Amino acid sequence: MSTTHQSSPTPPSSSEEASGPDGPLGREQAHLAASRAALRAMRADAEALDIADVAANWVNAEVLRGQLDARIEALADLADTPLFFGRLDYLTAPGLERTADGTDGGEDEHRFYIGRRHVHDAQGDPMVIDWRAPVSQPFYRASRADPQDVALRRRFGYTGGALTAYEDEHLSDPDEADTGSALLQREIERPRVGPMRDIVATIQPEQDEIVRSGVGGTICVQGAPGTGKTAVGLHRVAYLLYAHRERLARTGTLVVGPNRSFLHYIEQVLPALGELHVKQTTVDDLVAHVPVKGTDTAAAARLKGDARMAEVLRRAVRDGVRMPTEPLVVVRGSRRWRVPAYELEELVRELTARDMRYGAAAEALPQRIAHAVLVRMEAAGEAPDDRVQDAVARSQPVKAAAKAMWPPVDPVKLVLRLLSEPEFLARCADGVLTDDEQKEILWAKPARGVKSALWTAADAVLVDEAMDLVHRTPSLGHVVLDEAQDLSPMQYRAVGRRCTTGSATVLGDLAQGTTPWATASWPEALSHLGKPEARVEELTRGFRVPRQVIAYASRLLPTIAPGLAPATSVRESAGDLVVRRVAPEELDDAVVAACRRALEREGSIGLIAADPRIPELTRTLSAAGLAHLAPGAETSADARLTLVPASLAKGLEYDYVVLDEPAALVDAEPDARTGLRRLYVALTRAVTGLEVVHAAELPEELGAA
Numbered sequence: 175m176s177t178t179h180q181s182s183p184t185p186p187s188s189s190e191e192a193s194g195p196d197g198p199l200g201r202e203q204a205h206l207a208a209s210r211a212a213l214r215a216m217r218a219d220a221e222a223l224d225i226a227d228v229a230a231n232w233v234n235a236e237v238l239r240g241q242l243d244a245r246i247e248a249l250a251d252l253a254d255t256p257l258f259f260g261r262l263d264y265l266t267a268p269g270l271e272r273t274a275d276g277t278d279g280g281e282d283e284h285r286f287y288i289g290r291r292h293v294h295d296a297q298g299d300p301m302v303i304d305w306r307a308p309v310s311q312p313f314y315r316a317s318r319a320d321p322q323d324v325a326l327r328r329r330f331g332y333t334g335g336a337l338t339a340y341e342d343e344h345l346s347d348p349d350e351a352d353t354g355s356a357l358l359q360r361e362i363e364r365p366r367v368g369p370m371r372d373i374v375a376t377i378q379p380e381q382d383e384i385v386r387s388g389v390g391g392t393i394c395v396q397g398a399p400g401t402g403k404t405a406v407g408l409h410r411v412a413y414l415l416y417a418h419r420e421r422l423a424r425t426g427t428l429v430v431g432p433n434r435s436f437l438h439y440i441e442q443v444l445p446a447l448g449e450l451h452v453k454q455t456t457v458d459d460l461v462a463h464v465p466v467k468g469t470d471t472a473a474a475a476r477l478k479g480d481a482r483m484a485e486v487l488r489r490a491v492r493d494g495v496r497m498p499t500e501p502l503v504v505v506r507g508s509r510r511w512r513v514p515a516y517e518l519e520e521l522v523r524e525l526t527a528r529d530m531r532y533g534a535a536a537e538a539l540p541q542r543i544a545h546a547v548l549v550r551m552e553a554a555g556e557a558p559d560d561r562v563q564d565a566v567a568r569s570q571p572v573k574a575a576a577k578a579m580w581p582p583v584d585p586v587k588l589v590l591r592l593l594s595e596p597e598f599l600a601r602c603a604d605g606v607l608t609d610d611e612q613k614e615i616l617w618a619k620p621a622r623g624v625k626s627a628l629w630t631a632a633d634a635v636l637v638d639e640a641m642d643l644v645h646r647t648p649s650l651g652h653v654v655l656d657e658a659q660d661l662s663p664m665q666y667r668a669v670g671r672r673c674t675t676g677s678a679t680v681l682g683d684l685a686q687g688t689t690p691w692a693t694a695s696w697p698e699a700l701s702h703l704g705k706p707e708a709r710v711e712e713l714t715r716g717f718r719v720p721r722q723v724i725a726y727a728s729r730l731l732p733t734i735a736p737g738l739a740p741a742t743s744v745r746e747s748a749g750d751l752v753v754r755r756v757a758p759e760e761l762d763d764a765v766v767a768a769c770r771r772a773l774e775r776e777g778s779i780g781l782i783a784a785d786p787r788i789p790e791l792t793r794t795l796s797a798a799g800l801a802h803l804a805p806g807a808e809t810s811a812d813a814r815l816t817l818v819p820a821s822l823a824k825g826l827e828y829d830y831v832v833l834d835e836p837a838a839l840v841d842a843e844p845d846a847r848t849g850l851r852r853l854y855v856a857l858t859r860a861v862t863g864l865e866v867v868h869a870a871e872l873p874e875e876l877g878a879a
């Protein structure tokens with residue numbers, strides 16, 4: 175049976191012999207104290223290292239200093255972060271064979287404490303093993319059905335920084351019943367205040383499979399709200415950085431999220447896992463080559479995000495390529511060399527046919543022309559070497575001829591022209607976009623210059639595509655793409671070209687797609703990303719939303735994402751769900767009252783409302799003396815209420831959610847399906863309780879409360 179022991183406060187079950195310095199709990203506390211002392215010693219060793227003797231020069235010394243500072247920082251003993259959270263006792267010490275008498279070394283070889291980082295004692299023997307090490311894996315995956323040679327799995331419970339409880343599972347004991355983990359439950363139910371935290375102590379087997387899957391493959395995770403997609407993506411980065419540190423340090427990793435408030439919310443997770451240098455960005459910031467000042471209509475944005483635009487841009491980039499009409503004459507000393515037009519044309523055709531970036535071809539053309547000149551020199555009995563070829567390639571007539579045939583392209587100006595000049599667009603989009611579609615994407619007023627143009631977010635993605643057509647975008651080692659369902663095909667391409675030689679973790683939920691171009695199918699999205707071979711996994715066990723609340727929100731699923739299964743909730747509490755109808759003139763007061771009620775409880779509170787309602791609610795809250803934050807701003811014990819525009823709610827969570835006027839949320843979107851999806855997102859942000867306050871009729875898909 176899985177039993178929980180603890181010294182205080184009241185546990186699900188407790189044991190006398192567990193407490194006291196000589197009891198099992200006391201021994202674990204002693205191991206914690208010894209491990210923390212060992213960590214402090216490791217840090218002191220790092221601080222005492224004198225690099226003056228080992229660094230050959232100033233640059234080396236600076237690099238070494240930087241690495242050492244990072245190590246010292248990583249070795250900090252954070253008082254309220256448990257140094258270890260689990261223990262595994264193996265039947266057979268990993269890596270050792272059992273001897274004839276059944277022994278295989280001392281207890282130490284069998285026992286492993288699992289924590290956020292590796293800690294060793296003065297002799298170099300491990301005190302705590304990194305959760306990402308292979309020997310830690312059974313902590314997450316072993317089960318009674320597959321004990322993976324584990325005799326005992328022990329989970330530790332902490333109060334503040336103090337170890338106060340443990341819970342045992344004897345996985346290889348056939349007589350022990352499986353009762354689930356009270357500590358896991360406690361962790362899941364713990365109130366949320368502050369930024370997102372890591373889940374390293376309680377990663378579930380199906381999540382661990384994703385976290386530890388190899389760096390070579392791309393994985394796509396479809397998961398209902400609160401199934402841990404974001405958590406899994408971030409832990410996967412930490413895992414990959416551990417397992418492939420050198421390779422990924424060279425190539426880099428990147429986390430892409432929907433907006434800055436979301437990034438703010440998740441930014442502490444990787445540092446808490448010891449990974450301080452992972453870049454996090456939004457798709458918009460990834461392609462911020464032009465200042466975005468304009469907005470598109472939904473129809474224009476959808477077209478600009480359509481994958482057909484890639485073909486339009488490909489043609490646009492090559493539109494200026496011209497076949498020569500005259501021969502080229504190069505004068506060297508007293509001799510003149512003539513390359514006929516048909517031969518130059520051949521060179522251009524060859525470059526066009528090759529899968530080469532436009533810019534690379536532009537650089538290659540003068541060399542090819544020079545080579546043609548050299549062939550003539552050799553035929554005439556000269557013996558020119560590479561330097562002559564270089565000189566010819568750099569000569570004025572050759573450069574001029576190459577430029578005329580293969581003119582330089584400025585990607586920003588190219589897109590500006592494409593969106594401003596109907597004739598140019600018509601030429602590039604012929605047979606790809608209809609006349610009406612072309613009209614739709616043309617700017618209402620042709621731009622006069624790059625700076626004054628009213629670039630939109632979708633235009634910036636086009637610029638990024640054009641840039642890549644001219645010069646290849648460097649690939650990172652691994653990219654995590656969160657809330658992927660909202661990306662357009664062109665945005666998928668933009669992310670995909672940042673991991674062409676690397677891999678990706680794509681996280682999303684088709685039911686939460688709220689853009690006009692939202693993903694309809696993962697295989698299609700993955701092909702735009704350039705990873706059609708990616709594996710699609712589904713997560714359905716929800717850790718955030720209580721049963722009653724998820725059941726209420728799931729009423730929308732048949733309309734917004736037919737075919738998707740509702741999430742189950744692993745939370746014990748059914749959750750509080752209140753749906754309150756008031757008269758229109760009472761709406762604001764009722765919202766304030768709901769916020770006050772929520773503030774009486776423990777944890778964070780999100781008041782979610784349609785974007786157009788935000789100014790009025792800001793005034794109402796201020797008039798009522800309720801201090802509130804903007805999304806992403808860190809909640810604290812004193813500032814627990816956040817006013818969340820529905821457009822920014824995605825990915826966030828609050829212990830209590832007060833949802834203002836659902837009909838306004840739905841109405842604020844261009845179509846009913848998007849509106850209901852927005853509502854689904856808002857309804858699934860609550861960890862403990864949800865109060866819906868409305869004056870207008872609720873959308874009929876929600877039915878009666």
Ligand SMILES: Nc1ncnc2c1ncn2[C@@H]1O[C@H](COP(=O)(O)OP(=O)(O)OP(=O)(O)O)[C@@H](O)[C@H]1O
Nearest residue numbers: 373376377378399400401402403404405717718825
């Ligand atoms: N194994 C776990 N143990 C404890 N808590 C977990 C676990 N997995 C997820 N959680 C918690 O559940 C909540 C939801 O996780 P997360 O935000 O990653 O879900 P999501 O699938 O990305 O949700 P959404 O679709 O709404 O963005 C978080 O508070 C997270 O810490």
